[in-house]
Amino acid sequence: MNKSRIYIILTILLLLVSCAQVGSLTGGEKDITPPVLLSSTPENFDTNFKNNKLIFKFDEYFVLNNLNSVFICSPPLKEKPEFKIKGKKFIVKFNEDLKDSTTYMLWFA
Numbered sequence: 001m002n003k004s005r006i007y008i009i010l011t012i013l014l015l016l017v018s019c020a021q022v023g024s025l026t027g028g029e030k031d032i033t034p035p036v037l038l039s040s041t042p043e044n045f046d047t048n049f050k051n052n053k054l055i056f057k058f059d060e061y062f063v064l065n066n067l068n069s070v071f072i073c074s075p076p077l078k079e080k081p082e083f084k085i086k087g088k089k090f091i092v093k094f095n096e097d098l099k100d101s102t103t104y105m106l107w108f109a
Contacts (some may be wrong), residue, residue, distance in 0.1 A: 035060045035088075054092040054106075061088055072107040075099075 035058035042049050067083050079095040098104060 035062045049098070052094045052098070056090040056092075058088050058090065062090075064090070067108070070108055074105045074107075075102065 037056060038059055039057045041053075041055040042051070062085070064083070064085065068080055071080065071083075073081075077094070077096060081095060082093040084091040084093070092106070
């Protein structure tokens with residue numbers, strides 16, 4: 001055997017031995033810290049709000065499940081608002097006009 005064949009065979013053997021091993025991924029540790037609210041539009045306790053959209057910006061991406069079943073508003077709304085996640089933002093869009101001189105409280109239980 002000549003030297004070039006030996007180098008080729010050794011290279012192929014090295015490549016086969018160094019291939020990644022098949023195994024299941026653990027996904028890392030469970031994230032138990034909730035996202036931190038960075039800002040909101042309007043600001044908390046703001047008055048004279050005339051828009052139909054609330055925007056909450058968080059420090060990380062998040063997922064919300066069954067949001068319609070855990071949303072509570074006081075005073076009650078005739079129609080449930082639309083909820084949208086856009087990147088790290090959570091948007092609540094009201095489908096009706098909000099009453100003047102009324103304080104609305106939103107809970108996500």
